[in-house]
Amino acid sequence: MSIGNSLEDGNSPEEDRPSVGRALQQARIAAGLTVDEVSSVTRVRVPIVQGIEQDDFSRCGGDVYARGHIRVLARAVRVDPEALINQFDAEHGGRPEPTPAAPLFDAERIRPEPRRPNWTAAMVAAIVAVVGFVGFTLFSGGEKGDGSPVAEETGSAKPTASTSSSPSPGKSGERKPEPSESAIAGVPADKVTVKLTAEDGQSWISAQDHNGRLMEEGVLRKGQSKTFSDSKRIDLVLGNAGAIKLFVNGKEVKNLSHSGSVQRLSYTKGDPEAG
Structure with missing residues (x-):
């Protein structure tokens, strides 16, 4: 005697869910688009669109390209692409795990070489300093023999037009150009x-x-x-x-x-x- 129905008699929600290709086909029909129109919008060739709607991904050239086609087609027919890609991964073994980078040993690290002193640049700088000192000494000695003052007092200088504090008449009333309406x-x-x-x-x-x-x-x-x-x-x-x-x-x-x-x-x- 059977007490109740077993779990095997009913279908799980995942079994009732349409396939990736069927979901894309239903969404395209609901959006009022033909296969040719979806192909024109997404740049995915008509045979590939037809194959994906029949859950045939052999024309895509691999799982990576298949995910890209599913994403583009889902956006064109206004459905969530991530849900369909997750369903595709679950039905095709999932995405491959990334390969971790190999550790870098101390012996493989590139160590900078010690910098050597640039004696040529130091010698050139010393020569320039000596020549400058000699020239400054000669120039200072020539100025001491001249009795004329170096500069006149500037306290009595009259103000020029450039130092006037009054604003120019044109700048105070100047108007900025108004932006265009569009x-x-x-x-x-x-x-x-x-x-x-x-x-x-x-x-x-x-x-x-x-x-x-x-x-x-x-x-x-x-x-x-x-x-x-x-x-x-x-x-x-x-x-x-x-x-x-x-x-x-x-x-x-x-x-x-x-x-x-x-x-x-x-x-x-x-x-x-x-x-």
Whole structure:
């Protein structure tokens, strides 16, 4: 007769927890992103993203690169990367322990050699001192034979305009220049300048210059701002465009998009409409 159900009949919380790849896939679907969009934002190739979502990490090139891909993909789909990395380590044997540094024996320590006295410098200094003393003696003897005073009294000297204590008329009423209303309004005309501010929430952002070089990639948290500048063009990817306040070349781009939408934008020199 069985008194109660054994612990083996139920599943532990760890067994109910989805795998690393399944968790990333569910978060991507919940964020409304496709595999191609995640690949474009994170720069992780589509086959690697698909393999990770199927818990196949063979394309990553090792556990170190797999952890890096998991971290980037987790940030793109707005989940905690540390929890997924810890789960990955637990399922793949954990992280390797760092190798301690070997102790340094006294015989291996580099001991400084004793400094030898610089006799050449001492001799040169002695010669310079002798020549200076002789020259000073001759010069002092020549001044004693001259009956003219060395300097006249300066107590009766009249004050000049440079020593006047009255302030100059132009300095007392001088006004400091007032700063401009917006620092972004003074952007150079020969460049394209973009400023992003996360006002209504956080958003994943990516910015590239005209050569395709990555300028910034990551999560822009609420209240943070980023400014980018290039001589020709800036390409943007906004994961949550509705949360971003965008200034292009000193002008605000209004009605950007609704919250949660992904936007790909490109701007050049001139007004935002020219981008």
